[in-house]
Amino acid sequence: MGKISAFGAASSQAGRVDAVFLMILVIGIFFFLLTQGMLIYFAVKYRRRRPDRDNETLQITGNHLLEFFWILIPSIVVVIIFYYGWRVYTDQRIPVAGATEVYVNARQWMYEIKYPDGRTAINEIRVPAGKPVKFILSASDVLHGFYLPDFRVKMDMIPGRVTTLWVQPDRPGSYQIFCTVYCGTGHSNMMARLIVMPPREYAEWAAHREEEGGEGKEHEPLAVRGERVVKNAGCLNCHAIGGAVKVGPDWKGLFGSNVPLEGGKTVIADEDYLRESIVDPGAKVVKGFPNVMPTYKTTLSKEDIDAVVAYLKTLR
Amino acid sequence: MAEESGSGRGYLAERGWRSWAFTMDHKRIGVMYLYTTIAFFFIGGIFALLLRLELLSPQAKYFSDHTYNVFFTLHGAMMIFLFIIPAIPSGLGNFFIPLHIGAKDVAFPRINLASYWVFVAGFLVVIASLVSPMDTGWTFYTPYSAKTGAAVATLSFGIFLIGMSSILTGLNFIVTIHKLRAPGMTWYRLPLFIWGMYSTSIIQVVATPVVGVTFLLLAMERLLGVAFFDPAKGGDPVLFQHFFWFYSHPVVYVMILPAMGIISEVIPVFSRKPIFGYKAIAYSSLAIAFIGFLVWGHHMFTSGMSPLANAIFSFLTFFVAVPTAVKVFNWIATLYKGSITFESPMLYALTFIFLFAVGGLTGPFLGALATNVQLHDTYFVVAHFHYTMMGGTVMGFFAGLHYWFPKMTGKMLNEKIARIAWALVFIGFNVTFFTMFIVGVKGMPRRYAEYLPKFHVENVISTIGSAILAVGIAVMFLNFLQGLRKGPPAPGNPWRALSLEWQTPSPPDTENFHENPVVTDWPYGYGKPKGPTA
Ligand code: HEM
Ligand SMILES: [Cu+2]
Numbered sequence: 001m002g003k004i005s006a007f008g009a010a011s012s013q014a015g016r017v018d019a020v021f022l023m024i025l026v027i028g029i030f031f032f033l034l035t036q037g038m039l040i041y042f043a044v045k046y047r048r049r050r051p052d053r054d055n056e057t058l059q060i061t062g063n064h065l066l067e068f069f070w071i072l073i074p075s076i077v078v079v080i081i082f083y084y085g086w087r088v089y090t091d092q093r094i095p096v097a098g099a100t101e102v103y104v105n106a107r108q109w110m111y112e113i114k115y116p117d118g119r120t121a122i123n124e125i126r127v128p129a130g131k132p133v134k135f136i137l138s139a140s141d142v143l144h145g146f147y148l149p150d151f152r153v154k155m156d157m158i159p160g161r162v163t164t165l166w167v168q169p170d171r172p173g174s175y176q177i178f179c180t181v182y183c184g185t186g187h188s189n190m191m192a193r194l195i196v197m198p199p200r201e202y203a204e205w206a207a208h209r210e211e212e213g214g215e216g217k218e219h220e221p222l223a224v225r226g227e228r229v230v231k232n233a234g235c236l237n238c239h240a241i242g243g244a245v246k247v248g249p250d251w252k253g254l255f256g257s258n259v260p261l262e263g264g265k266t267v268i269a270d271e272d273y274l275r276e277s278i279v280d281p282g283a284k285v286v287k288g289f290p291n292v293m294p295t296y297k298t299t300l301s302k303e304d305i306d307a308v309v310a311y312l313k314t315l316r
Numbered sequence: 317m318a319e320e321s322g323s324g325r326g327y328l329a330e331r332g333w334r335s336w337a338f339t340m341d342h343k344r345i346g347v348m349y350l351y352t353t354i355a356f357f358f359i360g361g362i363f364a365l366l367l368r369l370e371l372l373s374p375q376a377k378y379f380s381d382h383t384y385n386v387f388f389t390l391h392g393a394m395m396i397f398l399f400i401i402p403a404i405p406s407g408l409g410n411f412f413i414p415l416h417i418g419a420k421d422v423a424f425p426r427i428n429l430a431s432y433w434v435f436v437a438g439f440l441v442v443i444a445s446l447v448s449p450m451d452t453g454w455t456f457y458t459p460y461s462a463k464t465g466a467a468v469a470t471l472s473f474g475i476f477l478i479g480m481s482s483i484l485t486g487l488n489f490i491v492t493i494h495k496l497r498a499p500g501m502t503w504y505r506l507p508l509f510i511w512g513m514y515s516t517s518i519i520q521v522v523a524t525p526v527v528g529v530t531f532l533l534l535a536m537e538r539l540l541g542v543a544f545f546d547p548a549k550g551g552d553p554v555l556f557q558h559f560f561w562f563y564s565h566p567v568v569y570v571m572i573l574p575a576m577g578i579i580s581e582v583i584p585v586f587s588r589k590p591i592f593g594y595k596a597i598a599y600s601s602l603a604i605a606f607i608g609f610l611v612w613g614h615h616m617f618t619s620g621m622s623p624l625a626n627a628i629f630s631f632l633t634f635f636v637a638v639p640t641a642v643k644v645f646n647w648i649a650t651l652y653k654g655s656i657t658f659e660s661p662m663l664y665a666l667t668f669i670f671l672f673a674v675g676g677l678t679g680p681f682l683g684a685l686a687t688n689v690q691l692h693d694t695y696f697v698v699a700h701f702h703y704t705m706m707g708g709t710v711m712g713f714f715a716g717l718h719y720w721f722p723k724m725t726g727k728m729l730n731e732k733i734a735r736i737a738w739a740l741v742f743i744g745f746n747v748t749f750f751t752m753f754i755v756g757v758k759g760m761p762r763r764y765a766e767y768l769p770k771f772h773v774e775n776v777i778s779t780i781g782s783a784i785l786a787v788g789i790a791v792m793f794l795n796f797l798q799g800l801r802k803g804p805p806a807p808g809n810p811w812r813a814l815s816l817e818w819q820t821p822s823p824p825d826t827e828n829f830h831e832n833p834v835v836t837d838w839p840y841g842y843g844k845p846k847g848p849t850a
Contacts, residue, residue, distance in 0.1 A: 020686045021757075028677040035648060035673055042651035043666065046587070047658070057843035058653040062593040066649070067642070074641040078634035078680065085684025086627050092686070093623050142460040143553060145618070145693060149759030152690040156619045158554060159459060160547025163620040176768070180693035180761045182453050184460055185382045188764035272620075280550070 010150035010196075011170050016088045017152035024081055031077075092153065096132035096166055103136045103222070103306055106144035106157040109186030111177070116310055117206075118219040123192040125177075128202035132168045136271055140302060145180030148194060156181050160279075162272040162309075169196040226311025229304045233296065241315055248293060249286050255313045260287040274309045326726065326823035340425035341826055345432050346411030347724065352436070353407055354793075356398035363391035365786055368748075368779040374769050384765035385451040392454035393471075397478055398439055400709055401567060404574035405520070406435070406485050408716050409513050411724060413489055415817035415824065416507045418498025418833040423491040431484035438477030445470035453763060455564075458545035458556040462537050469538045472531035479524045479531075486520035489513055498816070500835035504598075507815050507839050508591065511598040512577025515605040519566045519573075523609070527563035530556070554619050561612035569608045571705060573601050575712025576643055579665045582715050583647050585813045586662035587654030590840040593646040600639035607636045617688045626685055633683040640676055644669060655843075659811070660734035664715035667742055671707025675700060678753065693763075696756025702749045714741075714792070721796065722810050726823040727803030733795040740788025747781025815839035 009015050102125055103114040113121040127133045137146055139157040146165060147154035155165040169175075179190035197205060230236060242252035249259075255274065258266045262285045267273055276283055278300070281293035300308070327343045336344055366387050370378050379387070410428065414421055422428050445467040452461040452468065461468050493514050497506075534556070536542045543549030545556045576597075584591045591597065613621065613629030621629075647669055656662070678700045681687045691697060721729055755774035760767055767775065809818040816833055817824070 017686045017690050020684060021681065021690070024680050024684060024687065028680065032673055032677055035644060036670055039648050039651065039666065039669060042648065042654070043656055043658075046651060046654045046656050048588075048655040057587070057589045057655050059590060059843055060592060060649075060652070061590045061840075062596070063649075067593050067596050067646075070645045071638060071642060074638050075635075078637050078683075081680050081684050082631050082634050085686045085688070086630060087686075089626070089685035089689060090623055142463065143457055145761075147693070147759075147761060149690075152686075154618050154689060154692065158547075158620055160553070161620055176759070178759070178761045182385075182455075182457070182460070182763045184451070184464065185385060187385070188381060188761075188766045 009152070010173065010175055011168050013088075013092045013167060014150065014152040016091070020084050020088050023084060027077060027081065092166065095134070096168065099132040099134040099166065100127050101134050101136060102127065103310075104138075104146065104157070105302070105306075106137070106139040106146070106179070106183075106190075107141050108184055109179070109190040111146075111190075111192040113192075114222065114306065116223065117221045118225070124195060125192065126195045126197055126202065126205060127169060128199045129169050129172045129196045130199060132166055135165045135167075137163045137165060138302070138306070142183050143181040144183050144190065145178070147178040147180040148175060149178065150175045154180055162270075162275050164271060169194070172196045172198050172201075222307045222310035223314045224311075225304075226307035226309070229300065229308050230311060233300065235308075238293070248289055251312055251315050253316060255316065259284075261285060262287050262291075271309055271313075274312055275305060278305055278308060324821075326821055327826045328726070328823055329826075338429070340421070340429050342410050342414050342422045342425065342428060343724075343824065343826075343828075345428050346407050346409070348432055349402060349410060349435070350407035352439070353399050353403040356394050356439070357403070360391050360394040360399055361786065361789065363387045363394070365782060367391060368782040370765065371767070371775045372779050374767050374772055374775075376766050379765075381765040382451060385453075385763070386449040388763060389450045389453050390446075393442075393450065393475075395705075396454055396567075397475055398442070400571045400705060401482060402435065402478075404578070404709070404713055404716065405489070405513060405516055405570065406431075406482070408578070408713070408720065409489060409516075409574060410485075412720065412817055413492055413510065413513060414496065415820065415828055416510050416815060417493065417496060417501050418816050418829065418835060419492065419496035420828050422488050423495055424488050427484055428488055431481040431488070434477055434484070435481035438474045438481060441474030441477060442471060445474060455560060456531075456534065456556075457560075458534065458537070458551075458553045459547065461534060462546055469535040472535045476528050476531050479528045482520050483524045486517035486524075489517040490521065493517075498833045498835050502835075504595070505835055505838040506598075507577075508580035508594070508597050508601075509574070509577035511601050512573040512575075512580070515601040516570045516573045519570050519605050519608065523563045523566040523570075526559060527567075530559040530563065533559075554616070554621075557616050557619060558612070561615045562609075565612040565615065566605070566608040568701075568705070569604050571709045572712075573604065575668065575709040575716075576601070578712045578716040578719070579647060579668050580643075581813075581815065582661045582665040582719050583650050584840050584842055585719075585811050586659060586665070587651050587656045588842045589650055589652075589654040590842055591646070592649035592652075593642075594838070594840065596642055597646050600642050603639040604636060607632065607639070611636060614683060614688070617685060618692050630683055630685050630688075634680070637676070637679060637683070644673060644676070659718075660729070660731060660738060661715045661719035661811075663735065663738045664711050664718060667738070668708060668711040668715060671703055671711060671745065674750075675703030675705075675707055678703065691756060693761055694756040695752045695760045695762055698762050699749050699752035699756055702752070707745060707749070717796070719811070720817075721799060722806030723817055723820075723822050723824070725800055725803070726806050726821075727799050728806045728810065729799040729803060730795055733791065733798075737788050737792035737795060740784055740791060742788075744781050744783070744785025744788050748778050748785055749781070751775075751778040751781070813839075814841060 009018055101116050105112045111123050113125050137155055137157045139159045144157040145154055146157055151167045153165060153167060155163050173196055175194040177192040177194055179187055238247040240246050240250045254269050257269050259269050260266050267284055279295055279297040281295060282291050285291045327341055336348060370384050448465060448467045450466045450471055451464060493510060533544045537544055543551040545551045545553050547553060580591055580597055611629060611633045613625060614633045617626050681691055682700060718734060751774045755771050760771045806822040808821050820829060
């Protein structure tokens with residue numbers, strides 16, 4: 001599907017979703033006019049004009065050819081709609097290289113933003129225009145949603161899991177973020193803004209964060225904190241960072257790779273997998289390694305786990 | 317078979333509350349279900365109007381956000397579990413299945429009575445849970461439902477009971493349809509209402525246990541702290557959604573199939589034509605029931621399932637659309653070269669087709685992945701399901717009420733008032749719900765007590781529509797009341813229909829048929845010169 005710019009579409013992805021929307025709309029209006037036009041036409045044309053004529057209607061009980069066609073045609077149409085809906089969706093789920101990453105954690109009733117370099121914010125996300133952004137989404141209490149209407153995308157935020165969402169903002173501006181999964185009393189006030197800045201302004205903003213934020217020491221980059229956590233928590237007793245096989249798998253190049261599991265399956269080592277391996281190591285046991293790792297669910301805070309995940313991702 | 321004129325009060329002759337509370341007459345049980353479920357339709361409707369009232373202004377004005385959340389939960393839960401699931405099957409189904417197939421009663425009259433009282437027990441428990449009203453939405457998603465202060469466990473138990481009742485009813489109907497058909501009533505002579513009810517009963521029997529277990533697990537999680545769904549204790553919140561939708565998706569077909577059955581009865585009678593494509597309509601009911609079990613995942617495209625799983629669910633979803641489309645084409649084809657009149661049952665039947673077409677044609681937006689991800693959990697979804705559930709099922713229910721009113725009560729309705737009510741309902745409905753598509757595409761999420769000012773105009777229009785709709789429904793029911801009290805006596809067969817229930821007096825006697833009917837033809841042989849005349 002090509003793309004269309006309508007209704008404040010703020011990215012090329014949004015334009016492609018709009019194109020699918022428009023296609024379904026045209027098909028829908030066509031079939032609506034066809035069927036309801038016939039309904040109204042028949043109702044008017046064949047209304048009973050003379051009360052005595054009602055027993056001379058046609059004895060048609062069916063027509064196999066006609067019925068065959070009206071099974072066949074809708075089947076073809078729905079396959080076409082399915083196909084484009086699926087293509088555009090899959091394209092927008094495929095990871096883009098070189099994305100700016102933003103960690104977003106939802107809790108009743110706000111969004112907590114963390115940048116990889118350690119800055120934090122509430123309900124306001126700043127990203128540069130023209131570059132893909134990857135949102136790494138989590139929730140601490142109940143289900144929440146992350147909905148960017150101008151980008152035509154949303155993703156649920158699920159406690160105990162990490163989900164991700166990609167967009168590429170084309171135009172600078174300020175865009176609405178809504179919570180779409182009902183989360184209790186304050187649900188309808190749970191909003192945030194995505195502020196897309198021209199790249200130069202963004203760079204300036206990112207460089208001046210100290211003055212702006214006030215306390216410089218808060219800004220320990222996530223990965224640095226993760227490295228510290230890893231050392232303190234004893235992870236390195238069993239894991240190497242390049243070159244050695246210890247009790248557990250080597251971390252180097254782990255993120256994004258295909259991990260073979262006991263039992264023959266494989267899994268892509270994404271954020272969700274890393275997080276799961278930390279809190280529930282027995283869930284997916286890597287082929288060739290004993291299932292001996294303890295869970296860090298209670299030992300590490302959610303923030304620490306985020307930091308460790310950010311650190312592991314740096315070990316390419 | 318000769319038409320018998322209305323004489324006496326038939327099955328209504330006995331009076332006094334005991335004659336109702338302990339009755340094993342399927343007709344009386346059906347009537348009790350109708351009264352009960354219609355009462356819940358009104359209560360649920362009042363909640364709907366309160367929701368619309370609050371949404372007149374972007375800020376919370378009349379109620380707190382929490383109160384709004386309670387209202388939409390009660391509105392949704394009552395409409396679904398206490399009204400739309402039981403109303404047609406247990407109400408009209410109970411009354412008309414035996415009459416349609418030429419039986420004296422359902423297969424297990426005692427179980428039938430028991431299921432009514434289990435249903436009543438269920439709703440009493442639901443009412444008891446109102447001491448601390450639910451604010452979870454009718455979907456009860458965990459972990460919120462495991463944490464909120466409301467009486468979730470009590471309510472779960474109530475719904476559990478209601479589910480039991482619906483399983484018993486479903487079993488009863490399946491056995492009745494298999495075993496009690498009159499001589500000559502072959503499967504292909506069954507009225508299509510029976511095919512719809514049969515498919516529905518299968519879904520109820522197969523799917524309802526799943527929701528029972530789900531609510532049991534949820535209650536255990538709340539009461540005993542067993543973690544099934546709470547991630548903090550190692551559970552999985554998305555698992556709840558799989559369980560919930562594995563039941564609740566098929567159940568939307570429990571809601572719609574019986575209504576489609578009613579439409580398939582009404583259209584031929586008022587067009588004086590045989591139904592077009594009988595077998596296609598009959599089998600498409602079964603096909604919908606079957607495919608309906610495979611598509612629950614389309615409620616969960618944004619819950620982090622793998623893109624492959626999403627694609628499979630999306631693909632299967634589109635294949636429910638095909639048998640549904642087939643039915644619509646068949647109904648329209650039935651009109652072709654008919655001799656059509658527009659009494660109120662027919663008006664509602666045509667309205668069903670019209671509104672259901674809007675609901676159906678907006679389905680592909682939600683079935684296609686790219687647009688689903690955009691529209692999921694917005695007002696587009698609210699509009700879509702009201703067009704299918706209210707524009708579809710409820711209009712089918714209204715068609716059935718108007719169509720069978722003379723048979724059930726022995727009285728005729730005032731046709732003029734019925735048409736005025738219809739016009740108000742039709743206009744009000746579209747004004748209320750069409751605007752929701754627009755505001756949904758603009759991005760307004762559902763379940764919002766407060767909203768951004770840019771959504772204001774649509775919400776005001778929608779609220780005005782809901783007032784018109786409410787007036788229409790009120791007029792309709794006042795007309796029913798008036799008909800009950802003062803309506804002229806109904807002849808046995810006022811619409812000159814061919815199905816068996818019309819070959820009895822209005823209202824029918826307790827035994828249904830004076831002599832056991834023998835069936836020699838299908839019920840759609842309209843237009844033959846030898847057919848009944850005016
Ligand atoms: C007078 C007619 C009706 C009006 C004006 C109306 C209006 C509404 C409104 C405003 C909402 C809330 C949307 C939100 O805040 O997200 C809603 C939700 C809902 N309605 Fe209706 N409605 C009506 C009839 C019905 C009927 C007949 C049914 C089903 C038989 C129904 C089923 C539902 C359900 C299941 C929900 C979702 C509740 C939830 O999100 O938990 N409604 N309706
Ligand atoms: Cu939220």
